[in-house]
Amino acid sequence: MDLVLIRHPEVAVEAGVCYGHTDVPLQSDASASAHALTPRMKALGVPVCVDGWYTSPLTRCMSLAQALAADVHIDMHVDARLTELDFGAWEGRKWDTIDRALIDAWAADIEHAAPHGGESLAQFTTRVVAWFDETCVERQSAQHVHVIAHAGVVRVLAAHLLGLARDDTLQWPLDFCAIAWFRRVRGRWLLVRWNA
Known part of the structure; x- marks a missing residue:
């Protein structure tokens, strides 16, 4: 079995703004991203999507999934469980305007703390x-x-599949439209590509 996770394209949000659960628009047209992504997946040898694209309901993911599904005339499956982490009161705020003590409290217990009032990493x-x-x-x-997802979703799934600490994989670089490809072989998940 192959699990192909693709981060959504770049968003039209000012740098340094927290936008986890917030529905924000894409910087450019989703169709252009889909047309660029398709040949890249072929060049990498990514298996063909036959069962439809799974996606978060947020526009930045769903619009790319719609464009990809339309290209090959397959279904799209929207699932709210694939939505990015809910940062609660921090949503839409610049990171540098958030009380440093609250960020430090969150970092001290990244797994369970939720000083923003949203989800903890464990809940997510x-x-x-x-x-x-x-x-x-x-x-x-x-x-x-095949999934169009958010960076947080891709990183926590990487930790889960590979048996790694989540606070480690949260630091892994993941570009917009990056591909993370996992393959299950004899009951064990292997990383085929990361940030491709």
Whole structure:
């Protein structure tokens, strides 16, 4: 089984703004991103998507999934569990305007703290892994699962699949429209590509 995760394209948000759960527009047309992504996936040898694109309901993911699904006339599956982490009161604020003590408290217990009033990393991970279990573990017929997702979703799934600490994978670079490709071989998940 292959799990192909693609981060959404660049968003039209000022640099340094926290926009996790907030629905923000893309910087440019999703169709252009889809047309650039398709030949790149072919060049990398990414398996063909046959079961439809899975996506977060947020515009920055869903618009790319719609464009990709339309290109090959396949379904799109929208699932709220694939939405980015909810940063609560920090949503829409510049990171440098948030009380440093609150950010430090969050960093001191990144797994369980939620000083912003949104989700903790543990709550977010539980939600994302529930999607993964239902889609990739319980469905025996799935061969290739393709997802348009947020950076946080891709990183926590990487930690889950590879058995790594989440606070480590949160630091991994992940560009807009980057591909993270995982393959299950004899019951074990392997990383085929990261940030490709």
